[in-house]
Amino acid sequence: MAPSKPSLEMLRALTDENVLRTLMDHPRLTRAEIAARTGISRPTISDSVLRLSASGLVADTGERTTGRGRVGSYYALAASVxxxxxxxxxxxxxxxxxxxxxxxxxxxxxxxxxxxxxxxxxxxxxxxxxxxxxxxxxxxxxxxxxxxxxxxxxxxxxxxxxxxxxxxxxxxxxxxxxxxxxxxxxxxxxxxxxAARAEHHQGCAAGVADFVHLHLGEGLGCAVVNDGTVRRGHHGLVGEIAHLWTVGPGGTAMMFTDVFAALGLRRPASTAIDTATLTARLAADDDEAAQLRAVLARAVGGVLSAAVALADPRMVILGGEWGGRAGIAAAVSEQFARTPRPVPVVAATLTSPxxxxxxxxxxxxxxxxxxxxxxxxxxxxx
Amino acid sequence: MAPSKPSLEMLRALTDENVLRTLMDHPRLTRAEIAARTGISRPTISDSVLRLSASGLVADTGERTTGRGRVGSYYALAASVxxxxxxxxxxxxxxxxxxxxxxxxxxxxxxxxxxxxxxxxxxxxxxxxxxxxxxxxxxxxxxxxxxxxxxxxxxxxxxxxxxxxxxxxxxxxxxxxxxxxxxxxxxxxxxxxxAARAEHHQGCAAGVADFVHLHLGEGLGCAVVNDGTVRRGHHGLVGEIAHLWTVGPGGTAMMFTDVFAALGLRRPASTAIDTATLTARLAADDDEAAQLRAVLARAVGGVLSAAVALADPRMVILGGEWGGRAGIAAAVSEQFARTPRPVPVVAATLTSPxxxxxxxxxxxxxxxxxxxxxxxxxxxxx
DNA sequence: CAATCTAGTAAGGAGTCCTAACCAAAGGAG
DNA sequence: CTCCTTTGGTTAGGACTCCTTACTAGATTG
Known part of the structure; x- marks a missing residue:
């Protein structure tokens, strides 16, 4: 709201910031190169580099030896940063x-x-x-x-x-x-x-300002990216979808985590999902597997209906130990395409996102x- | 990312912005008063006011007549802004x-x-x-x-x-x-x-960075405020909760809007909710009313479970023709308090929010x- | 009437950035 | 090899913005 007070010190700080950020993008540069990249005049850059060297943020790393013209000093961020x-x-x-x-x-x-x-x-x-x-x-x-x-x-x-x-x-x-x-x-x-941040920067959601990343593994999680930023909520618990009411087996309403209890897919004495059994059951190419896939797709579809209603994503990314599997992603995608407000569903791709x-x-x-x-x-x- | 280039022109623009914003908060001020409020020196303010008067944004509105000391000129935003x-x-x-x-x-x-x-x-x-x-x-x-x-x-x-x-x-x-x-x-x-923006600025969510505003009237809507800003999503359809899967009568999973169809609470030949019938049925103080209230509270509770999972609000505001009614708000609040992640539920208060x-x-x-x-x-x- | 208080101006200085000109040194052309 | 071009860097001077200090103008207060 209140704009900051104008001062010459602010200008100087801005110049220094320009120099520092340019040196962050390039391992080392001469003062003339910094001036060319920032558009700031060479004398001003010389002043700034002098200041930053004195304060220990920037260091002289020796002379430029290749290329024509006078040799110049290379500068880089100091190790002490x-x-x-x-x-x-x-x-x-x-x-x-x-x-x-x-x-x-x-x-x-x-x-x-x-x-x-x-x-x-x-x-x-x-x-x-x-x-x-x-x-x-x-x-x-x-x-x-x-x-x-x-x-x-x-x-x-x-x-x-x-x-x-x-x-x-x-x-x-x-x-x-x-x-x-x-x-x-x-x-x-x-x-x-x-992971959602990674997908936003360089993954399948690159440049997408609004999306949802659903993680289906031992735990059930979700990231909500809105206006280009991962949203965390008041407690930081955005995306904790275990207690979200959705469609269970037989069309009964139940919390998402209870769907897995009802299907007998929890690890013994734990609330973690038994991913091994789950993938094994899905791998069996019989009616039971198809039915399980349908039940899971409907339950996930209920969760996605909530995501669409409350986050309006441009796309949904599916990840996690079993969520990223082709069978699940395809089933969810197909089931979701028939809903009133379909959204593209893709599988996550990055490793160690x-x-x-x-x-x-x-x-x-x-x-x-x-x-x-x-x-x-x-x-x-x- | 890239900081802006430093220039003297930027300083001058900052000074002008300080003057303009100060004049936006006060109907009219002398140059000395502007200087005192901004912390910028009087000569600099005089320069700026001169510039802004020349460009027609600020106008002299006559002399100060009350108080002691020399009379000064009042300045205010020009009508032409x-x-x-x-x-x-x-x-x-x-x-x-x-x-x-x-x-x-x-x-x-x-x-x-x-x-x-x-x-x-x-x-x-x-x-x-x-x-x-x-x-x-x-x-x-x-x-x-x-x-x-x-x-x-x-x-x-x-x-x-x-x-x-x-x-x-x-x-x-x-x-x-x-x-x-x-x-x-x-x-x-x-x-x-x-309305959510209003509640955030001066209503019951004043200063709350993360909350959800549920509107229950002829239509069903919801606003999501996250990190102090109303979130709109990719299409601008955040909060369109008609298709959100929740708990219907008898514990069956269904979309929120279908709950009202199942209860016979839609206006004839329309998808709008028959608020008149709804409030009338609730007003009858019999078993049927209590049952309806319970069914509605559970359905709304399912929607709120989605809001908690995906927006993690610090509070929930209930509004709308029937959502703000004491009976509904209380029933929802009570039902919601027993869930694994309860959140305070309050009724909206502002008029024409x-x-x-x-x-x-x-x-x-x-x-x-x-x-x-x-x-x-x-x-x-x- | 003198003291006090406020609005505004004038003068001078500090500081930042710029342009223009210059110097220094290396590579390439002849 | 010498001269020219190219590049890095510095110096000098100027434009500009903001500040402090000191001053003037005009009103109220005691």
Whole structure:
């Protein structure tokens, strides 16, 4: 609402931001090249580079040796701008990455988890993966982005257990675990939301501002992208569709998660879906398989009717251990095409989409931190 | 992503914007008062006011006569900055308003519609209401915001007819009807979305970033507010919940609109809900009424389960001819409180909320137009 | 009437960006 | 090899915006 007050300092900060963002897109450039790319005059760029060098954000990386003309100095982002930590936590293990402001993955580590490991083990695995990473790539982490295979509380970043939904990773508090290793804020969200972000940037929803990504695996999840942004809702629980009322076997109304209970497709003593049995039953090419497929398609169709009514997506992406299977996607797509408001249904394609999405967010946040760190104190070094 | 290029012109534009926005919040101010409010120095404000007076956006409105100290000149937005048109279209008639950049309603007019009037009549009523308005208040309309009691196509602004949903106003194209009367863009959305905007600004959801507004009247609608903004989706059909699968009588799964067909609560030869019969049946204080209330509460509960799953609201607002009634709101609220993810349910309170919301948007757009018109050509008048 | 308060202007300075001109050094053409 | 072209970078000067300080004009208050 209220526009900011005009000042010469703001202009200077804008120039510095131009320089920094240009250097984020290119590994190294001479001052003349920066001037050409930004459209800002060479003297002004020289001033800005001088300031940024003094404050330690930009460093001289030696002379240009190829090409004609006078040799110039190359400049690049200094190593001291730090990196971002990206972590993906699934019931099977933890993957951690160090990413720099260019988006380059500097190092990667993995720490496995057994199927019966609880949240303590997950926390240890996360910590050890980060330790390994820090040993391999000695940079300071200025922020962290975490993907977890469970609902995430928007305020605290903790994983939360909803009734009647499996708690795959368990009661984990990534911000607290990571605090010793990371200088700044830790961003946590669930894997489906990060995957949707990836699909939006470079997957099958590239450039689509409004879509829904349905994840059907051991858990049931959904990401809602609206006006180009993943929506999280008040608690961060957008897309937790276990309790959504839909069509069950025989046309009875029931909650989505209860459909699988009614079909005997839950793992023993758990609310997780027994994906092995489910895929096996579907694979049997008999009447029973066809019937199961029809029941599932109708139940998923009910969920999609809710998505269409409340999110009005341009397309629906189906993913997850069994949701992405050709049989299911086709059945859902066909069933859904006959509804009053059909929407194209496609299967997800990216691999490790949750890491792609989390990485994109991490780079974005790191870049914004760097730009902001240039603004307040130009700092007069030697 | 790419920051804008720094320039002195940008600073000057920022100063002008500060002056203009300050004058939008106050009917008239001296240059010294503007300087005090913006925090910008008096000489700079004097320059800016000189520029804006020359370009006709600001006008001298005479001398300050009260208070001590030297008399100063009052300045205010010039009349030539124009006004915005606000129109609300319901099956019962058209209301039109002229609003200035301060948010003051300059004039209002109304044009009635009979219950059997079609879209041609609606278009005529809209045109005549605007004519009447123009006669009463001779300003140029630089933009228009329209509220209509039907779904609106996001791209074209036309009203659209969805299957199995009543078409209350009918096939109307407000942008085309208003084009001769309005200089700039025409923004159209349905009444529930505008009402939600009003509740967000000054109603029972004031300051709540994530909520859902359910409208239960002749038609069934819903507005989804996420991260402080009304979400419209790809086609602009977010909240069209007629085809959402929910719980019908006897626990059978069916689409929301079909619940009313099953209950015999539709108007003859129409998909509109017979609100008169509905409220009459509810008013009878017998077993049948209690049963109907329970069935409706369960059906609405199914819709809310979808809203919770896909929008994660902090609260739900119930409105509409019968949705806002105490009996229904209480029954829904009680039924919903027992679900796995309960959310507070409150009844809507504002009157004519759709006009309040549309007006707010109109003022916002008009202000932004004025600010933008100052930027490009400072223009040297006499 | 003097003191005080407010509105507005004038002068000068700090700071940012730009253009134009210049210098320096390397590659290529003859 | 020499000269020309090309490129990187600096210097000088100017345009412009905003600020602080000091001043004037005109009204009220004591």
């Amino acid at each position: 730090g990196a971002a930590l990206v972590a993906g936590i699934t019931p099977h293990g933890v993957t951690a990455e160090a990413v720099d402001a260019h988006g380059t993955v500097l190092a990667r580590s993995h720490s496995g988890l057994g199927h019966n490991d609880g949240p303590q083990q997950a926390a240890l695995a996360l910590a050890s993966a980060v330790d390994e990473l820090a040993a391999a790539s000695p940079v300071t982490f200025r922020t962290a982005v975490v993907s977890a295979a469970d609902p995430v509380d928007r305020d605290t970043g903790r994983l939360v257990h909803l009734p009647d939904a499996p708690f795959l990773v368990g009661d984990l508090d990534p911000p607290t675990v990571l605090a010793p290793h990371v200088q700044g804020a830790v961003f946590v969200d669930n894997d489906v939301n990060w 949750e890491l792609v999405g989390a990485r994109a967010r991490a780079v974005e946040e790191l870049r914004s931190l760097i730009v902001r760190s240039a603004a307040p104190l130009p700092s007069d070094a030697t | 124009g006004a915005a048109l606000v129109a609300g279209i319901t099956p019962h008639g058209v209301t039109a308003e002229a609003v200035d950049a301060h948010g003051t309603v300059l004039a209002r007019s109304h044009s009635g519609l009979g219950h059997n009037d079609g879209p041609q009549q609606a278009a005529l009523a809209l045109a005549s209401a605007v004519d009447e308005l123009a006669a009463a208040s001779p300003v140029t309309f630089r933009t228009a915001v329209v509220s209509a009691a039907d779904p609106v196509d996001r791209d074209t602004g036309r009203l659209v007819h969805l299957p199995d949903a009543p078409f209350l106003v009918g096939d109307l194209d407000p942008p085309t009807v208003l084009a001769p009367h309005v200089q700039g863009a025409v923004f159209v959305d349905n009444d529930v979305n505008w 759709e006009l309040v919301g549309a007006r707010a948007r109109a003022v916002e757009e008009l202000r932004s137009l004025i600010v933008r018109s100052a930027a490009p050509l400072p223009s040297d008048a006499t």
